[in-house]
Amino acid sequence: MSESCNSRHFSWLMKSCLPNPSDAKSLVPIHHANPPATVTPISSLPDDLLLECLSRVPSSSIPSLTAVCRRWSRLLLSPYFLHLRRRLGLLRHSLFAISAVDSGLFAAVLQLQSEIPSWRVSLAVCADGGQGSLSHARAAAIGPRVYVVSRNAVLRYDSWMGTVALRSPMIFPRKKFAIAVVSGKIYVAGGGGGSEVTAAVEEYDPEKNRWEVVTHAARKRYGCIGAAVDGVFYVIGGLKIGNETSVTSRGTAAHVYASSMDLFDVRSRQWLRSRSVPGGGCVVAACAAVGHVYVLSSHAVELSFWRFDARRGGGGGFGEWTRLKSPPLPAQVRLDGTVRFSCVGVEDKVAVVQVVGCIDDLLRRSGRSERGLRESLVLLYDTVDGEWRRAADLPEMITRAACACVEW
Structure with a gap:
């Protein structure tokens, strides 16, 4: 058996599997690459799918989203956007x-x-x-x-x-x-x-x-x-x-x-x-x-x-x-024309906002001259335990709220 390899000893089928040294094209490796992936921009999504995506963003990002385009601004104003965020528990x-x-x-x-x-x-x-x-x-x-x-x-x-x-x-x-x-x-x-x-x-x-x-x-x-x-x-x-x-x-x-x-x-x-x-x-x-x-009812001297x-x-x-249980108003608050109330339901709480129309008139009528009496206060009633507690007073610049x- 010859020690050297002679091509005449190979069959035609085997020679067809070997590259031809004289053929430059055959020496180039063949790469079977995957076809390029198709990139779909979010703007091409239909409204319902786009809303599903937008409804998951943090509340702090919503103002910037409305500035993207008119379509996004319109979708963010739609009732369905609120419905999705409410369903996801993202509304406070x-x-x-x-x-x-x-x-x-x-x-x-x-x-x-x-x-x-x-x-x-x-x-x-x-x-x-x-x-x-x-x-x-x-x-x-x-x-x-x-x-x-x-x-x-x-x-x-x-x-x-x-x-x-x-x-x-x-x-x-x-x-x-x-x-x-x-x-x-x-x-x-x-x-x-x-x-x-x-x-x-x-x-x-x-x-x-x-x-x-x-x-x-x-x-x-x-x-x-x-x-x-x-x-x-x-x-x-x-x-x-x-x-x-x-x-x-x-x-x-x-x-x-x-x-x-x-x-x-x-x-x-x-x-x-x-x-x-x-x-x-x-x-x-x-x-x-x-x-x-x-x-909340008034009986002239009590609520x-x-x-x-x-x-x-x-x-x-x-x-x-x-x-x-009646709301625990401060002693200096009188139930007259200078005081008005607002009630607001906030989840399982009831907020009673008391606003004094004219604090100077109130002080003159009560004969008091002390400072520090707030123009308005906020009381919270817990509908679960039935108790009242005091919340932060309304800011001073909020009048006739x-x-x-x-x-x-």
Whole structure:
């Protein structure tokens, strides 16, 4: 056997497997690379998948996302975006207070979930103007956006962006009216101007930026308060301003209105049977929380606190009243015209915000001259353990505050 390798000894098949030294192409190694991957930008995703991605970003990143493009800004304003964040547990409930000044709106947020809750204050300027006409304004929140509704103007404050936009005003100019949110829409009832109290109940659609009258109330209430639970709009308290000829009848009618509430079923567009608040006091504040309506009544020298079972799910408790522990107000606070209250439901808490209209008048009436008396305070009622505790006072720049609960 020859020691050298001669190609004549290989078969044709074996020679075909060896490279030809004279063929340069055959000496180039062959690499079977994978085909290049197709990169899909996030902007090419359909709206539903894009929303799934955007809904998971931190709240601090949302303002920058709205500046990417108009499409993203539109999606971030959609109700489905809020629904996704709510489902993922990324929305926090906070107590919100807002007041108008010449330069804009002072907004303050109190996060009750913090270890040491403190108010975070910001100043927002309305580019369209109109913030100076917000006396006696009411506030209603839909997710992170707060609608400040006054007699002749409506402003929308975005707590994510810190921006203010002018929206369509109510059809019937009114003040001291009831307001509440049901299924993403705002409802107002009662109130008016002077001796003219309107019976029209208006509905505001934030997506269409449009008001429309959906029904008329049987009783015209002035100075009433609104709340909403389980699809029912509660119009609570207030006074009757009508054409009663008898002084006695006027007094009786006013008393009945001040201690009662009307119930409007939004879905069926029907009025349910009216209910009376026990104790016969004058309702000064009310709100909804965890399936109940909480009512704060004044009896000239004291306050009473009540809970109305508003759950209509067949549990059998609908319509029952329970008296609760009254809020522990400081001794120097008198229940007169200088003091007004707001109630806001924040998850399983009820916040009672007490605002003194004129602190100097209060000090003169009480004969006190000490310093350090705050113009406003915040008390929190825990619906689980039934106890009150004091929260951080409203910041000094927040005067005549309109309060609501925001999700953001």
